[in-house]
Amino acid sequence: MTHSAGLFLALGASLIAIASTTIVQDCGSKTTVNGVKVSGCELPPCLLKRGEDIVVEIDFENLQETTESLTAKVHGNIGGVDIPWFGVDENACNDLTVGDCPVEGNEKIxxxxxxPILSSYPAVAVIVKWQLLTQNNEDAACFLVPAQIV
Incomplete structure (x- = not known):
């Protein structure tokens, strides 16, 4: 068992597991997250191949007040250091396939x-933290998933 997989299993408190989705750990979502899917990965650690793209999908229902915006904030934690993940559009409203901004209360999103998994990334174990933040900088959706860049 890799260190990241062991850490993930040790954290085990609030896991989200939906059929055909990826098992991830919720890290403070203020909405009802129905599922998260990282392409090609159901059970972590997810293998992220350098030079290829992955697709990350989050299915959730906003139970909070209306938010004018959603901001994507993605980091990779390598050896306890958070490193910004490049290539993710910070304006998460651009990546909504159901719903739109402003995100209203009880809206399905x-x-x-x-x-992109850049070719320049090192082959290393990483804990990916993905946040969709409201206009008030609160986590509409937040998850952690162990991965291995290969």
Whole structure:
């Protein structure tokens, strides 16, 4: 078992597991997250192949007040250091396939983002933290998933 997989299993408190989606750990979502899918990965650690793109999808229902915007904030934690993940559109409203901004209360939202895994990335274990932040900088959706860049 890799260190990241062991850490993930140890954290195990609030796991989200939906059929044909990826098992991830919720990290403070203020909405009802129905599922998260990282292309090609159901059970972490997810293998992220350098030079290829992945698709990250988040299915959630906004139970909060209306938010004018959604901002995507993605980091990779390598050895305890958070490193910004490049290539993700910060304006998450651009990646909504169901719903739109402003996101109203009780609105169903489906977010789908293409993410490049750059060839220049090192082959390393990483914990990916993905946040969709409201205009008030609160986590509409937040998850952690162990991955291995190969």
């Amino acid at each position: 489906y977010y789908s983002a293409h993410v």
